[in-house]
Amino acid sequence: MEISLSGGRFQSCLREIRKRARDVDDEKKGIKIKKEDWEKLHVHIASYNNFPTAAGLASSAAGLACLVFTLGKLMNVNEDYGELSSIARQGSGSACRSIYGGFVKWCMGKNDDGSDSMAVQLVNESHWDDLVIIIAVVSSKQKETSSTSGMRDTVETSPLLQYRAQTVVPSRILKMEDAIKNRDFESFARLTCADSNQFHAVCLDTSPPIFYMNDTSHRIISLVEKWNHSEGTPQVAYTFDAGPNAVLIARNRKTATLLLQRLLYTFPPQENDLDRYTTNMCTSDKHDHGSYMLGDKSILSDAGLQSIADVEALPAPPEMKAPNQKFKGDVSYFICSRPGAGPKVLTDEGHALIDSATGLAKGV
C-alpha cells in the first residue's frame, strides 16, 4: 500500500530532518552526497509494522519514530536522541517515546512552541528484564462506533482533567520513576493500574463522554484484580491506551504463563478460529498472520498449551467465583513480548524492504 506523506505531521518531520542533513561520505560503498544535495534527492520509504494498526496500541508512534530515526541515520544527522525525540513528537505525540528502548519518560517541557517537549530514557531494556508483556487484542466485533472525540475534547470539557494533570500525575511520576529504578513490581503495578483507570475516568468525564474500554476490557481487569487480590500482592499490571486492548505486564515469565492460562480459560478462541490455533499457534510464521498468538509463541509451551485440547482442558482458576463464565471469541489474538530496545539499523541485506538494485520496494 502506498500512502501519501503530504500530511502536516509527516511534513514537519521531513522538514526538521532535512534541515539537519549533513554530508555523507561512505568510501566503502562509494557514496558521496553533499549536504545541499539532499534537497534534490528523492527517497523511497518502505515500512513494515508487525503490530496491529489503528487499534489504539501506538502503532503510528512506532512507525513515526522509526521514520525519523532512519532518515536521521540516512542523512547523517548529528543530533542526540533528545532532538530526534522532539522531531518525532511533531509527527505523532507519543512517537517521541519510541526513539528509545527500555523505560522512557515524556517531559512536558516549558516552551510554548513545544520544542522542549521530548522523551528521555530512564533505564534501558536490560535494567528490568524479568518483565513479560501479554497484549490481548480485543475483538473488533465488539468495537464501539469510533469516537471522533479525542484528548482535545477532554482538555476542553473535563473538570477532573486539570486536577489529574496538576495534582495527581506529578507525584505519581516521581513514584513511578522510583519503582522502575528499584524494580519494585508492587509499586509499579499499583501505579500503572491506577493511572490507566484514571486516564479512562477523565475520558468518561469528557463531554460527550469517550469510552475506550468495553465489556471485554472490564472483564480482563476483573480477572487480573481478583487474581492479584487472591495472591495478596500484584502479579500482573494492566494498562489500556486509546482502545479496548489490554496491555498486561507480568512480573516474570512464570507469572506470565499463569496469566496466559487464565486468559485462555476465559477467552478461548472462537470455533472458526480453531484452525488458527492448531495450525499456527505454535509454529513460527515470519509475518505471524492468522495466529491466535503473535510474538514469542514459546510462552504457550511454558503454559502447557500446545493444542486447542489443552486450552479446553484448562481448569478454572481457583480465585474465580463463577467458573462457567467463558467469553469465546471476545479476544481476537494475543501478543507475547518483552520490554525491548529502540530503533536500530539492520545491516543484513536480507532484512531490507527495498531492493538495492532497483531502489524500489521488494515485490513491487
Added chain:
Amino acid sequence: MEISLSGGRFQSCLREIRKRARDVDDEKKGIKIKKEDWEKLHVHIASYNNFPTAAGLASSAAGLACLVFTLGKLMNVNEDYGELSSIARQGSGSACRSIYGGFVKWCMGKNDDGSDSMAVQLVNESHWDDLVIIIAVVSSKQKETSSTSGMRDTVETSPLLQYRAQTVVPSRILKMEDAIKNRDFESFARLTCADSNQFHAVCLDTSPPIFYMNDTSHRIISLVEKWNHSEGTPQVAYTFDAGPNAVLIARNRKTATLLLQRLLYTFPPQENDLDRYTTNMCTSDKHDHGSYMLGDKSILSDAGLQSIADVEALPAPPEMKAPNQKFKGDVSYFICSRPGAGPKVLTDEGHALIDSATGLAKGV
C-alpha cells in the same frame, strides 16, 4: 416472601419511629391506642414494589421511605417531612429523598452523627410536568460479576473523588437548582449527563475499579449524544445509578416518543420475547408482568408502535451513521414514567395488601 426486619437499617428506622409514636384516637373506626401501648403491639407489614429490585434503580430507597412514612402515619407521629427524611436516611441513604415527590435535594448536613443529613423538596411534581422518563432496564445476561466494592472503596481510594465532592459538585448543585426552578431543560440536561458521567468516572478511578455501566449503557449514551448533537440542543438527558440501566429524561411527551422509536430501533425485543411484545405490550396488566413496556404503555401508541411489525418497520434515525447496528435483546424491558408525587395514604380498602379481617397479608 417474608423478609426479616432484624437488620440494623430496619431497626434504626423502627426505633426512631417508635420513639415518636403518639396516642391514636380514631372515633370513626373505634380505635384507641395509648402512646405507651405501641411498645406492646405487633405490626403486620405487607409491601409491594412494582419497580425492579436490586437493579441499581433505588428500589430499596423507595421501599424504606414508604415504610417510614406509613409507620409514621399509623403511629400518629407528629413530625415534619424533614425529620421523616432523616429517619429514612438511616434505613437507606438515598431513601431520605423518597419521602417527597417532585424534585428533591439531599443536604449533607454538618453534624458528625449525620442527624441533619436529610432531603428537602425543591419543587413539587406539578412544577415541571412536561418531563417524561423512560428507563431502559439492561439485560442481566450482560451483567458483570457483581462488584462487592462500593462507595466506601471510592471514598478511600479515588484521588478524584475529593476534588469532585469539594469543587465540582457544590457549584453544579446551585446551577441545577436554578435549572429546575426555571424549567431550563438545556441546562438541566447538560448538568445531569455531565454529573452522571463524572460519578461513573470516580467509580472507575477507584481501586479496584467499579464498572456499573456496560457496552449497552455506552450505546444508549452514544445514541442520545448523537441525537442531541444533531438537534443542536438537548432533547433527552441520561443518568445512570449503581447499575447499567439508563434513566432517560425527555423534555416532553413528543420528544419521548421520538426517543422510544430510536431505542426500539436499536434495541428490539429478542425473538423469544416477541410474545411478550405482542401479547402484553399494549394491554394493561395490573402487575405488568412479562411485558416489554411497563408503566405508561400509551407512549407506544404515540410512537406508532402497536405491534412488533411496527418496531421492525422503524426507519433508521437520520443522525445514525451505521444504520445496521441493532442489538436485539440487550435491553430487558422499558419503563415509561413521569416525575411523581411522594408517598400517600390510600383510603380505598381495595388497594390494601392486608386483609382487614385477619390482619394478615391477602392471599396468605
